[in-house]
Amino acid sequence: MKKILEICLFVYSLLFCAACVPEAPMLHQYADTAMGTVMQFALYTEKEQTADTFTQNAMELLRTLEQEQLSRRIETSEIYKVNASAGNPEGIEISTELAETLNRCMDMWKQSDGAFDIALGAVVQLWQIDSMASGETPAGDVEIPSPEEIEDALKNCGSDKIKLQNATTITIPAGVRLDLGAVGKGVALDKIHALLESCDDISGGVISAGGSVLVYGSKPDNSNWKVGIVNPFNTAETIGTLTLDASDWYITTSGDYERYVEADGVRYHHIIDPATGYPAQNGVRGVTILTKDGLLGDMLSTACFVLGAEEGLELAEKYNAEILFVLSDGEILMSKGMKQYFRSK
Ligand code: AMP
């Protein structure tokens, strides 16, 4: 009897210890599409179920963000309704969350001397780069807008045309179209970051939304995160790597290779210079921003791409953001602070 009791105790203690010793967080990876881009999740957590649930919640959050707030194509979204209200002198009510995003975008318009403009929708729509790049418009049908069309559309651009009264009543003149294509991924990553922070069981991870990446928390062995920067001359390769410590970072890239069409040997890409109405041509192929704020990183990557190396460096510095340019001649130019993180290949 004593022997049986001893065996029982031994088995019990084994079971008990197994339950007590925490498992090391394991890496769980997922990929899906949302907001017109590929979303990738790499999450460190002890339980697969936690990672599964987190990814499902994050994807739901992204779909809601697109359908209810940011899309200029989906009829249920706030931006769609704002655009549909253009010319209505009474304007319409928007959520405080969207109003806050718009305020920050309008501020960036001022700080970038108009290079970053969310009221550029009339021109963006004219170019149809998104639908051409996605294949919605067949390659043979690519039509480059005429200088007259561009000139006319530019009259309906400029973030100074957006009026936000009583915090959440927005008015835009007839013909003006808002387009948040430059910041959607940044807003999305900010939201996913907040979701990660509310999930104690996830100790670290990397979330990537197209050209934007969030590194969160730490790895089980506390080694640094490494994030590659795409080589604009050969997008299957990287030009080098950022090595980042265990705090949370956003790495946001804008490049002329992300969405473009070619007609008569000219590459027309998706980042428009509001001064001309044409894709920005200033000797830059790619811009990478390193910040602690997703929306800021996404605004800056687009703004600095348009501004070019010299003014872009100045703008990034104003916001304490680190910046790296890949120029058209292959040269890599970066802020002083970026040098401690970047190693070329
Ligand atoms: P990103 O890839 O983050 O640089 O964003 C590019 C997208 O932002 C484009 O597909 C357009 O929808 C929009 N966009 C293009 N040019 C500008 C600009 N100068 N300012 C703000 N948004 C822009």
Ligand code: MG
């Ligand atoms: Mg951007």
